[in-house]
Amino acid sequence: AIQLTQSPSSLSASVGDRVTITCRASQGISSAFAWYQQKPGKAPKLLIYDASSLQSGVPSRFSGSGSGTDFTLTISSLQPEDSASYYCQQFNNYPLTFGGGTKVEIK
Amino acid sequence: EVQLVESGGGLVQPGRSLRLSCAASGFIFDDYAMHWVRQAPGKGLEWVSFITWNGNIRGYADSVKGRFTISRDNAKNSLYLQMNSLRAEDTAFYYCAKGSDSLTNWGQGTLVTVSS
Numbered sequence: 001a002i003q004l005t006q007s008p009s010s011l012s013a014s015v016g017d018r019v020t021i022t023c024r025a026s027q028g029i030s031s032a033f034a035w036y037q038q039k040p041g042k043a044p045k046l047l048i049y050d051a052s053s054l055q056s057g058v059p060s061r062f063s064g065s066g067s068g069t070d071f072t073l074t075i076s077s078l079q080p081e082d083s084a085s086y087y088c089q090q091f092n093n094y095p096l097t098f099g100g101g102t103k104v105e106i107k
Numbered sequence: 108e109v110q111l112v113e114s115g116g117g118l119v120q121p122g123r124s125l126r127l128s129c130a131a132s133g134f135i136f137d138d139y140a141m142h143w144v145r146q147a148p149g150k151g152l153e154w155v156s157f158i159t160w161n162g163n164i165r166g167y168a169d170s171v172k173g174r175f176t177i178s179r180d181n182a183k184n185s186l187y188l189q190m191n192s193l194r195a196e197d198t199a200f201y202y203c204a205k206g207s208d209s210l211t212n213w214g215q216g217t218l219v220t221v222s223s
Binding site for chain 2: 001032034044045094095096100101
């Protein structure tokens with residue numbers, strides 16, 4: 001199975017900060033990659049698909065980049081409502097796999 | 108509006124069985140593959156199983172292979188997960204999700220607790 005190593009596992013940043021989360025795959029997965037946001041007690045929500053495409057309705061401050069083995073989620077200007085956990089996921093091969101998650105807190 | 112509503116969770120003893128259901132609405136159900144994803148309390152996401160639009164191809168995580176069976180009834184817009192020989196480590200929120208690649212829509216989840 002393809003392993004996804006996500007970092008950092010947690011971070012604390014101020015409103016307006018630029019935040020970057022990275023995910024490294026154990027083998028190349030082209031652009032078969034997605035990012036999800038999950039708030040406490042809620043289901044995950046798709047943010048980015050195909051590594052860099054913004055899901056409809058998601059604010060433009062979220063962006064994704066990368067291909068192959070290294071991927072990045074960037075929040076250009078952190079907002080209070082962005083406090084959540086973020087997960088990466090690959091869909092190049094089955095079994096589908098997720099990264100371990102990054103908890104983003106607002107200072 | 109896409110809606111996915113899971114049901115069937117609850118408290119069950121180790122070794123027993125449980126069947127989860129997911130009722131879908133707001134999209135053409137038989138156009139899409141469907142998945143089950145679980146999350147142990149306070150932990151990360153774990154993919155469990157998928158089924159193609161017509162049910163011809165199914166896949167499972169190694170952790171559930173041979174114990175869980177995914178199925179669907181396109182006439183009823185419903186997805187199912189039959190869980191047999193349940194273990195304590197199967198305790199989790201179980202989400203159904205829509206998508207052939209990325210998972211575009213998720214239900215609210217149903218909690219399965221395996222304990223004596």
